[in-house]
Amino acid sequence: MPIQYYLILSALMFVIGVVGVLVRRNAIIIFMCLEMMFNAANLAFVAFASSFNALDGQLFVFFVMTVAAAEVAVGLALMVAIFRTKHSIDVDQLSSLKG
């Protein structure tokens, strides 16, 4: 399969993820879209790795997954803490830094 197909898929996934982060209000959905952006990047890495027959791309995917996991753990812990005070995870309600 020509590599362009993989790259187009990766771009589509990335854009869907960006739009989801910007538009959705639920924090969990935002995290899911964030994961989708990560996976889009992973797909691009793997496609290039197979196309150039180099292992570097595949190795990097491991790094990305590890960091994504750690970041989600922290993010979900934040959300739990916020839910305790605000009883909602609607990000539009986190506006007390309003100038």
Next chain:
Amino acid sequence: MLLSESISIDPTFQLVPWVVLIPLIGLLVNLLVGRRLGEKGVGIVASLASGGAFAIAVLLAFALAGSAARPVEGMAKPEAVVVPFMEWIKTGSLSVGWDFRVDTLSVTMMLVVAGVGTLIHIYSIGYMHSDVRHNGAPGRFRRFFVYLNLFIAAMMILVSADNYLMMFVGWEGVGLCSYLLIGFWFEKGAEGTGNARAAKKAMVVNRIGDFGLLIALFIMFGAFGTFEFQAVFDKVKDVAPWVLTAITLFMLIGVAGKSAQLPLFVWLPDAMAGPTPVSALIHAATMVTAGVYLIVRSSALYMAAPTAQSVVTWVGALTALFAASIAVGQNDIKKVLAYSTISQLGFMVAAVGMGAFVAGMFHLVTHAFFKALLFLGAGSVILGMEHGDGPSSGHGQASGHAATTLDPQDMRNMGGLREKMPVTFWVYLIGALALAGVAPLAGFFSKDEILTAASQQNLPVFVVLVIAAFFTAFYVGRQLLLVFFGKGRSPAAEHAQESPALVTVPLVVLAVLTVFAGGLNFPGSHLLETWLEHTLGPGQPAEFVVPVALGSLGVALVGLLIAWSIYGQRKTLSKTGGVDPLARILGPIYTGMEHKWWVDEIYRAMVIRPYEALSRFLADDVDRDLIDGIVNGFGGLVVGFAGVWRKLQSGYVRSYALTIFLGAVAILTYLAFLSR
């Protein structure tokens, strides 16, 4: 040539700084431990301080007389001893030291100031003892003597200075003390603030004069490069005449302020709001003579500026006449003396303007004696009236009358005090006759010298001064008759008592001085003239011209006679609240005299009102609206700006995320397409 360059210099001269330091020590002692000393202690310390200054002045006088009697070879006149004390200002080309000058002129002034000052200190012990109780503030006794000693110290600095800047320090110092002492009872006076307002007026008007003097000093530094007396006098011939005229004319403004000449005399009558010893010391004998001293000291400058001299002469003569005419219509015993002082100062200023410096100084000395005597006598009269009016009379309470709001200083309430207060009467009579110029009292000789000089030099001025002398005799007679003769016109006058010895003894001493002071420059002996020649250089010899002398005596006697004819009738004097008989004779002229020719009202309309309007304009329209408007406007601008930018901080996470995304897109676009 300075005496200090001679081989044998009398070490007494080194004592001169003490003339300033002893009063300063006295005032510090009274200030710090006065409360523990009690009234007697405070008075004794202050009087001793002033007396100490007098003793040193006497020692200096003897030392000067001794050295003058032993002429050193090659020594030219004038002679003086300069005693440097400490360095003061040393910056750039200006070098001014705190140096004292001992010469016959400064020693004469020192003797007058300290001598009359000490007598007044002693008098004040008795007078203020009554006054602080009459005004309900016994604790303020100490403050009075602190201020008095401060005044003596400042005046000593003025007269013993060797340069114009140090003299100016003393000049300002006496102005300050005048303010402090006039406003001594600052919470009293007309409408509760009258005394404070009088003090403020004295300060402000003096300041205008000081401004003139400062300009003169600035020009002097520009032209001469130095402030020291000897250096300036030596360089006079090298300076352009118009510069000298400018300096001397600006100095005249200072003299007009300090010595109460036209047009800056308006503070002196208001200054009578202060206690009587203050009026005697500061506003009769010493501070007001500082202006005359300035002109005499600067005689070298004035002799080289004839235009300024004639201006000075006319200012003095017109002041003499103007003030004497006002004195005729006054009803307050102290106001008569105040205007009399202005008038006599006019005589002195006219004299020194004509170059008759010795005559002016002679009149300064005799006037100090008899005017202080008159003021202190008036104080004694006022004390007597207050005693007659206050609780010590006992009559008011017994008959159930309420305490009257009687003005103890109004001559219309007096009368017949000759029998009630005999000592005061006799000394007052001596002072009054001296003021009128009746021989052989001191005032006759000094005034006659001035009139002689005028008759020889400047006939119009002579005529003006003779008319002023006539008025002088008239208002003196009027005052004597209203106060001491006839019958008492109020209960206070009927119950008046003689004052205590502390008050009457200095009066007697001053009376003796008044009688014999004529001997200072008696025609034929010319003591004062030879004495002052050592400083002033050979001047015009004061002659005794018999026609002028007889004429001035005649004028004085005629004035007294006319006063007697108007006020001497028993009927007139016993009328209470009656119209002054002079009013019926002179009509509107008397109204003018009584209202001091509306000088204060004219000043208020012509000077004060426009100035207040200008101040109001500057404060409201310029300062508040314009300047504050600009500064506040800048603030408002910043606030507006901030309000616009604040909208970026919405607090919404999603809009922040969008901003980040857009920024990332922009960077990538740049990197991908534009960085080629």
